Amino acid sequence: MGKRARRRPKALIMGAGIGGMAAAATLRRVGVDVEIYERAGDLRPGGSALSLGANARVALRTLDLDLDVERRGRVYPALRLCTATGDPIRTVPFTRIGDRLGAQNVAIHRADLHQALVAAAGDPPVRLGATARRFEVTGDRVRVEFREGQTAEGDLLIGADGFHSAVRRQVAGPERPREPGYVCWLATVGLRHPRIRDGYAAHYWGRGQRFGLVQLDGDQVYWWGTLNMTPAAARGWSGGKADIERAYAGWAEEVRAAVTSTPESAIISVPARDRPFLERWGHGPVTLLGDAAHPMLPSLAQGAALTIEDAVVLAHCLRDAVDLPQALRRYEAARRERTRWMVREAYSLSRVEQWAHPIADLTRRLYLRWLPDRLLDRRNEIALTFPGCPASAVTPQ
Numbered sequence: 001m002g003k004r005a006r007r008r009p010k011a012l013i014m015g016a017g018i019g020g021m022a023a024a025a026t027l028r029r030v031g032v033d034v035e036i037y038e039r040a041g042d043l044r045p046g047g048s049a050l051s052l053g054a055n056a057r058v059a060l061r062t063l064d065l066d067l068d069v070e071r072r073g074r075v076y077p078a079l080r081l082c083t084a085t086g087d088p089i090r091t092v093p094f095t096r097i098g099d100r101l102g103a104q105n106v107a108i109h110r111a112d113l114h115q116a117l118v119a120a121a122g123d124p125p126v127r128l129g130a131t132a133r134r135f136e137v138t139g140d141r142v143r144v145e146f147r148e149g150q151t152a153e154g155d156l157l158i159g160a161d162g163f164h165s166a167v168r169r170q171v172a173g174p175e176r177p178r179e180p181g182y183v184c185w186l187a188t189v190g191l192r193h194p195r196i197r198d199g200y201a202a203h204y205w206g207r208g209q210r211f212g213l214v215q216l217d218g219d220q221v222y223w224w225g226t227l228n229m230t231p232a233a234a235r236g237w238s239g240g241k242a243d244i245e246r247a248y249a250g251w252a253e254e255v256r257a258a259v260t261s262t263p264e265s266a267i268i269s270v271p272a273r274d275r276p277f278l279e280r281w282g283h284g285p286v287t288l289l290g291d292a293a294h295p296m297l298p299s300l301a302q303g304a305a306l307t308i309e310d311a312v313v314l315a316h317c318l319r320d321a322v323d324l325p326q327a328l329r330r331y332e333a334a335r336r337e338r339t340r341w342m343v344r345e346a347y348s349l350s351r352v353e354q355w356a357h358p359i360a361d362l363t364r365r366l367y368l369r370w371l372p373d374r375l376l377d378r379r380n381e382i383a384l385t386f387p388g389c390p391a392s393a394v395t396p397q
Contacts, residue, residue: 008033009324011156012144014132014167017045018110019160019290019307021117024124026315027158029063034121035152037130037144039161043118047110048186048268049214049222051076054103055386056305059312061103062389067116073108074217076201081368084206086252089368097381105384107201107214107222109188113304132166137284140324155324157286158314160307163273165292171282177273177295178347179231182208182354184224184270184298185244189262191221195254204255205364208356211248211255223258224298226272228354234271240264272297274347277340280332287328289314294339299349300383302342309386310335316389334390342383 009032013020016038024034052069060067081089098104118124131147135157142157159167169175196215204211208228216222227247229237241264248255274295281288290307314331321327355364 009155009318010035011158012037012142012152012154013158013160014144014165015159015161015292016040016043016126016128017160017162018114018117018304019162019292019311020158021114021121021124022308022311023158023160023289023314024121025065025117026060026063026311027318028121028124029065030315030319032156032315032318034124035154036124036126037132037146037152038126038128039131041129043114043126043128045110045114046268048188048224049073049107049109049216050113050304051214051301052106052108052113052308053302053305054098054101054105054384055302056308057103057106058101059309059386063312063315065120067113067120069106069108069113069116070104072112072116072217073106074199074215075104076107076199076214077104078201080200080202082202082204082252083365084204084209084211084251084255086204086254089205089365090371092376092380094380097377097384100381101384107199107216109216109220109222110304132161134170135167135286137286140285142285155285156318156328159282159286159288159292160290162291163275163295165288167282167286168278168288168292171280171286171288172278175275177275179234179271179273180297180347180350180354181231181234182226182228182272183234183237184226184272186222186224186268186270187258187262187266188216188220188222189258189266190219191258191261192219193221193254193257196221204252205353205361206251207358207361208354209247210353211251213254213258221258223255223262225259226354228356231271231273237269237271239269241267272350274343277343279336282328282332284325285328287314287332293335294343296343296346297350298346299353300342300346302346302383306339306342309338312386313389330390338387345383 077095079092200215214222317331
């Protein structure tokens with residue numbers, strides 16, 4: 001008699017955002033069936049645009065996945081660092097790093113990246129309006145209970161349910177977020193401006209506030225702004241567009257044009273926050289991924305890229321795995337050092353970026369202007385280099 005085929009494992013994925021869809025796309029690539037559960041009532045992702053680093057694109061290639069992001073978004077060859085009034089501090093080139101790594105950084109709308117991941121996952125089964133309440137491990141199976149009354153069972157549970165992850169809450173217990181004390185505004189708007197062309201990307205630095213402008217496909221522009229305030233004020237910010245316009249009065253003309261051109265309803269406000277790094281992401285057939293595992297401040301623009309890295313490494317570790325919990329622990333061990341470093345670096349950089357004292361602001365500008373290129377390139381290359389997968393994960397067991 002022939003050898004009986006082994007049953008395909010089934011993963012329950014909590015969350016249908018970037019993390020959940022990345023997990024679905026990569027896991028199905030290695031023979032794991034998926035069911036996705038999303039607490040929202042539709043699949044439209046919230047948020048604006050984002051940066052997808054070269055590291056995510058290189059990681060996906062290890063599974064022969066290509067999301068065609070250069071067509072869906074726009075490569076940005078460099079990042080201009082400017083004062084609040086638009087005077088140049090320095091330009092950080094990314095093309096030469098991308099050439100060395102084999103992929104360039106891309107600015108892309110979150111909805112377009114999400115759509116690409118849904119397609120790569122083969123339009124996976126998604127149950128909407130399903131809010132995870134708790135999970136229970138029995139033997140080699142895991143069962144999830146939902147607030148709406150239904151349950152689901154599988155061989156694996158992947159918590160990709162974001163900053164407020166219900167899976168993380170059960171794994172880690174009660175936690176308090178870290179709130180450095182500033183608000184973030186995000187928006188995408190159609191805007192033509194003579195300075196915003198050819199993959200324009202710039203950060204403008206003031207005292208206790210910043211602004212970013214990134215050109216997307218066509219005339220679409222992604223912008224974000226920050227402003228220091230108490231954590232409570234950032235959490236409950238209820239101002240309007242006029243308040244943001246006042247915050248950037250006197251800034252570079254293109255900064256003011258971006259805010260003025262944006263309908264108030266298109267501006268998203270979120271408090272800056274992360275969590276202390278979590279060393280243990282799960283037990284048994286349960287693990288975490290993306291913001292559920294390692295939420296970080298946006299200063300490195302690596303949130304989406306790290307999430308995709310997680311999904312790729314997870315898939316490699318589960319490929320042909322006999323012992324699923326052991327494969328999850330191998331995934332966690334492979335990701336721990338890199339994600340810990342990213343969370344720490346993003347937090348430290350965020351503090352410097354939001355300095356408000358005039359002397360601190362001057363020190364920051366001088367440091368940025370005179371920092372040797374090789375040191376800046378090296379720091380960026382560490383973030384943009386996919387470290388790969390454990391050797392045991394890429395060879396079938």
